[in-house]
Amino acid sequence: MKLRWSWLPAAIFAAPCLLNAQFDFTLDGRDVQVHSFASQGFALSNVNNYLTMNTSGGSFGLTDFGFNASTAITDKFRVGAQLYDYNLGRLGDYHPQLDWAYGDYKFKDWLGIRGGKVKTVQGLSHDVQDMEFLHTWALMPQSVYPLDTRGDTISHIGADLYGDIGVKKMGSFSYTLFGGKRPNDPDGGYIYGVNTMSHVPAPQGGFMYITGQTKDVTYYGGPVYGADLHWATPLKGLLLGASYMVQDITTTGHYTQPVVVPYKLTTVTDKATQFYTEYVYRNLRFAGEYRSEPKIVQLNEPNGVLVQGFQDSRSGYVSLSYRFTKWLEIGSYESRYIDNWPTIHSDPRNHIFDQAVTARFDINKYVDFKIEEHFINGCAIDGVLDHGFYAAPNPNGLAPNMHMLVARVGYHM
Amino acid sequence: MRNIQTLLLCAVVLAVCAAGTASAADIKVIANLSVGASSVSADELKGVFLATKTSLSDGSHVEPVLEKDGPAHEAFLKQFIGKTDTALETYYRSLVFTGKAAMPKTLAADAEMVAYVAKTKGAIGYVSAGASTAGVKTLEVK
Numbered sequence: 001m002k003l004r005w006s007w008l009p010a011a012i013f014a015a016p017c018l019l020n021a022q023f024d025f026t027l028d029g030r031d032v033q034v035h036s037f038a039s040q041g042f043a044l045s046n047v048n049n050y051l052t053m054n055t056s057g058g059s060f061g062l063t064d065f066g067f068n069a070s071t072a073i074t075d076k077f078r079v080g081a082q083l084y085d086y087n088l089g090r091l092g093d094y095h096p097q098l099d100w101a102y103g104d105y106k107f108k109d110w111l112g113i114r115g116g117k118v119k120t121v122q123g124l125s126h127d128v129q130d131m132e133f134l135h136t137w138a139l140m141p142q143s144v145y146p147l148d149t150r151g152d153t154i155s156h157i158g159a160d161l162y163g164d165i166g167v168k169k170m171g172s173f174s175y176t177l178f179g180g181k182r183p184n185d186p187d188g189g190y191i192y193g194v195n196t197m198s199h200v201p202a203p204q205g206g207f208m209y210i211t212g213q214t215k216d217v218t219y220y221g222g223p224v225y226g227a228d229l230h231w232a233t234p235l236k237g238l239l240l241g242a243s244y245m246v247q248d249i250t251t252t253g254h255y256t257q258p259v260v261v262p263y264k265l266t267t268v269t270d271k272a273t274q275f276y277t278e279y280v281y282r283n284l285r286f287a288g289e290y291r292s293e294p295k296i297v298q299l300n301e302p303n304g305v306l307v308q309g310f311q312d313s314r315s316g317y318v319s320l321s322y323r324f325t326k327w328l329e330i331g332s333y334e335s336r337y338i339d340n341w342p343t344i345h346s347d348p349r350n351h352i353f354d355q356a357v358t359a360r361f362d363i364n365k366y367v368d369f370k371i372e373e374h375f376i377n378g379c380a381i382d383g384v385l386d387h388g389f390y391a392a393p394n395p396n397g398l399a400p401n402m403h404m405l406v407a408r409v410g411y412h413m
Numbered sequence: 414m415r416n417i418q419t420l421l422l423c424a425v426v427l428a429v430c431a432a433g434t435a436s437a438a439d440i441k442v443i444a445n446l447s448v449g450a451s452s453v454s455a456d457e458l459k460g461v462f463l464a465t466k467t468s469l470s471d472g473s474h475v476e477p478v479l480e481k482d483g484p485a486h487e488a489f490l491k492q493f494i495g496k497t498d499t500a501l502e503t504y505y506r507s508l509v510f511t512g513k514a515a516m517p518k519t520l521a522a523d524a525e526m527v528a529y530v531a532k533t534k535g536a537i538g539y540v541s542a543g544a545s546t547a548g549v550k551t552l553e554v555k
Contacts, residue, residue, distance in 0.1 A: 033515050070512055075467065075474040075535075080512040100512055109466045119511050128507045164465035166456055174465065236495055283497065323499060365502075412506065 023413065030071045038065035039132045039410030048379070048402045049393035051148050052089030052192065055404055061089040062408065064130065066099060078104045084130075090393065091148060092187050100155055110163040117183070119155045121162075121176040121228045122243040123274045123289050130154065131412075136285075136321040136360050138372040138408040141335035142388055143315035143352065144274075144289050148189030156180035156224050171234045179225035182247060191217045193386040194251060194265070213392075215263050217253035222267065224248075230276075237281050243274040255302045268296035268308065283323040285331075290316040292341075311383055312341040321358075329360040339383035348378035348400035352387060367411045374404040440485045440492075443530050443549040444537045448473045452553040453537075458493050461537060463504065464514040477517045478538035480526055485541040493554075 023034040041062030045055040053059035063086060070080025081101035086092040102116030119127035128134050129145040139147065158180015166172040185191070194217050230241030251265040272293040279286045294312040301307055315338070321331030335354040338345050345351060358372040379389040379398045389398055442453065449471040453461075460466030462477045469475055480486040482498065490496060496504065508514035518536075520526045523544035530536040531548035540546065 031515075033509070035509055035516070037510065068510065068512065070509075070515060072515065078512070078515075082510070082512065102512060104512070106467060109460070109468065127511050131507065131510050134503055134507050134510075164460070166460065168456070172456075172460075172465070280496075280500065323497075326499060362499075412510075 027071065030073065032069055032071040034067065034069045035413055036065070036067035037131065037133060037410065037412035039063070039408055041138060041406060041408040043404055043406045045402050045404035047399040048389065049089075050376075050402070050404060051388050052091050052189070052390055052393050054089070054393065059089065061087060062406075063087045063094075064092075068099075076106045078106075080104075086151075088147060088189075091189055091192055092151075095187050097151065097185070108163070110165050112162050113159060114162070115159040117155055117157050118160050118178070118180070120153070120178060120224075120226075120245075121160070122226070122245060122272075123228075123291070124239075124241070124276045124278055124287055126243075127154070132370075132408060132410045133368055133412045136319075136329055136331040136370075137333065137356065137358050138370040138406040139356070139374070141289075141317035141319065141333050141356075142354060143317055143335040143337035144291055146189070146387060148192075148388055151185030151188040152182070152190040152220065155183060157183055158224075169234055171232045174230050174232070176228045178227070180223070182221045182224050182249060184219060184221045189390075190385070191220055191251075193390055194220075195253075196390060196392040197386055214255065214257045215253055216256050217251055217263070219252045220249065222247060222249040226272075237279055239276075239278040241276045243272075243276075245272045245274075246270065247272075257302075259302050261300075261302055261304070263300065265297055265299040268298050270295040270297075285321050285323075286319070288316070288318040290314075294341075311339065311385075313383070314338045314341045327362045329362075330358070331360070332357045337380060337387060339380040339387070347382075348380075349382040350380060351378040352380045352389075353377045366413055367409070369410075370406075370408045372406045372408075374406065376402050376404065439542045440488050440539050441542055441544070441546060442537070442539050442552045442554055443527065443546055444475070444552050445530050445532075445534055446548075446550055447534045448475060448537065448550065448552075450552065451550070452555050454555050455493055458554060459495070462494055462517075464508055464517075474535045475537045476533070476535050478526060478529060478533075478536050479517050479519045480523075480539070481519050481521050483522075483541075485523065485539060489539045 025032050042060050043053055043055045043062060044058040047056055049055050053061040066082055066084035068080060068082035070078060072078050082099040083096055084099035085094055085096040087094050098117060100117050100119050102114045102118050104114035106112035121127050129140050130150055160176050160178045162176040164172060164174045195213050195215050224247040226245030228243040230239055232239055247270050248267045253263045255261050255263050274291040276289040292314050297309045298306055317333050317335040319333035321329055323329040333356050337352040339350050343350055355375045356372055358370055361369045363369060378400060380387045381389060450469045450473055453469060457466060457469060461475055467474060490498060505516055509516050520529055523540040526538045526540050527546055527549055530538050
């Protein structure tokens with residue numbers, strides 16, 4: 001593992017020099033653009049292991065890289081694809097995946113269609129949440145953009161209808177309607193969490209996990225559809241938006257404990273609604289998002305009894321950042337996740353509150369470095385699914401308060 | 414004495430700011446001769462440079478071209494795009510890394526911009542008001 005990450009910082013710094021000449025070429029008379037990125041992170045927490053990394057001992061298990069190629073076949077038709085690879089603690093394991101690959105035909109500015117494997121447009125940053133160089137933060141607000149389940153939610157295999165409509169003095173609207181199938185990330189946090197999740201509240205009131213693999217999930221996926229609309233208002237710099245998504249997910253596999261029997265979890269209802277805003281004034285940026293996702297799932301217990309689980313999660317964040325110079329940006333956010341809204345919000349088993357402070361240094365046009373401190377309260381371990389705090393990496397249970405330093409260096413071209 | 418020093422300092426700062434900033438009157442929007450339109454609205458221009466519009470009202474397909482930096486670039490962004498140079502780069506990267514658009518061509522100086530726009534079908538860019546624009550058309554911004 002040491003060898004795996006140790007070459008990355010050198011590669012990250014060397015790559016821009018090596019690739020400084022624009023890596024574009026011509027194929028059959030068409031310009032093909034090639035772009036790439038990579039990042040390496042380090043996380044150190046005082047207690048708890050977060051996002052399956054061994055953060056309490058210091059972890060470099062936060063690595064990703066990818067590259068894409070795209071070209072315009074005609075003035076209206078574009079094609080492209082991106083390969084992506086990552087390791088996040090016990091997730092990813094450097095198995096490369098096709099991140100997106102699609103054809104995009106634009107009939108008019110107000111109507112286009114893209115089909116293939118498409119990044120799902122939701123909220124301010126869903127489709128670009130993993131591009132660290134686009135954001136102030138080393139870790140995006142995990143309440144809305146959980147890194148561990150990125151591969152399970154970031155794209156769909158299907159199609160988008162999209163367009164931009166200017167309304168003169170009212171500003172402009174951008175819309176996306178999407179539909180398709182959720183892909184299956186076998187190395188992602190969702191399957192890992194289902195496979196290893198078996199937690200109980202401790203009698204003394206703390207948290208306790210029964211660790212170890214309890215299931216062997218072999219499939220996750222299902223249909224998903226939704227819409228996003230955002231409005232660039234006449235007030236310069238102010239954006240307002242809303243998203244809606246419905247998904248019907250089926251998870252299948254086997255229990256491995258206490259008996260080996262089939263396991264199946266299906267969605268009864270799962271509808272997510274999101275509202276968001278962004279205001280930019282010169283070098284100051286404010287952003288805020290709110291997401292509500294009530295869901296009911298049905299699963300069979302090892303004894304064959306069908307049970308239903310209910311969860312009404314609410315999440316959101318507000319953030320503020322200011323770019324002082326071309327090379328320095330400072331920011332902070334307050335991110336809140338409540339696993340089940342009808343129950344007690346102040347219970348750390350039902351929430352994760354995360355306050356972060358970040359400094360971003362743009363070393364040059366292609367390389368950035370971020371250092372960020374997190375103050376996290378709660379682990380939200382009472383939910384249907386885990387949210388960053390998993391059983392297996394925390395065999396001694398979880399403390400309700402932790403702080404964590406995250407440093408991340410990245411390059412893009 | 415202190416007031417005079419303060420006034421002098423303010424004057425120097427204002428002079429430096431004025432020298433380093435070009436206004437909209439100091440730039441020209443130029444296009445390849447294949448572009449049929451002779452004028453463009455500010456909204457259209459913003460849409461083209463934010464990759465939400467790929468054609469002008471006359472139906473001409475257009476592709477934006479940017480200068481790397483300089484007073485004309487700064488003035489253009491401030492007047493028509495409403496984003497800083499850093500914010501615009503971030504915006505383009507978000508499109509490029511989701512496959513929604515290509516990174517626009519970026520050129521170092523007015524002369525390079527004019528030469529590129531002159532030879533590239535549908536290209537639309539901007540230069541300082543004093544730059545020679547032989548071989549391209551100047552679009553009126555309404």
